[in-house]
Amino acid sequence: RKEVEQDPGPFNVPEGATVAFNCTYSNSASQSFFWYRQDCRKEPKLLMSVYSSGNEDGRFTAQLNRASQYISLLIRDSKLSDSATYLCVVRTGNQFYFGTGTSLTVIP
């Protein structure tokens, strides 16, 4: 079983829509969780860390469910500039594990 599993999409949504991505992880001992954004042919950039209490940054909300071992990312009021691939990343010990990424295209 993969350490991190993520729906690759693609998700094609209209501008202004709300879209949610989920990501599951297999190791209950994983201690840190992140969402990264990767634009085509560019390096991943940290979008936000994910905490058990949930955290929000503007239109982005991240949640962690340890019991079910998944993390989620919610994007409200989607903008064209949100089009990218979103990677969930899980840290277990000293190792970082990446999901395959979810492709999002926001359509005018």
Add this chain to the structure above:
Amino acid sequence: GAVVSQHPSWVICKSGTSVKIECRSLDFQATTMFWYRQFPKQSLMLMATSNEGSKATYEQGVEKDKFLINHASLTLSTLTVTSAHPEDSSFYICSAERQGPLYGYTFGSGTRLTVV
């Protein structure tokens, strides 16, 4: 914030030659750096963990004699792809972990390698 510089950003080389990629942490010291490879439409795959002053730790299936890693200082790690072949063509990305109050995990800008 934490900045990681990776050079070159793209390179085209002939089959059989070697290519060196540099990864530098510009404003912090990184005892550990990571090297990833990403094929089109796929996720990042960890190749190796580079430790300052010691040998790198390679992931299963990654040939250490082909992908030479040197981490001679706290701010520089290099990956050398030796005797490159077309199947080595990929996007190589390094990352470094910053400890302390400004904890973070930052990626370099990546190197697109094309072997012809």
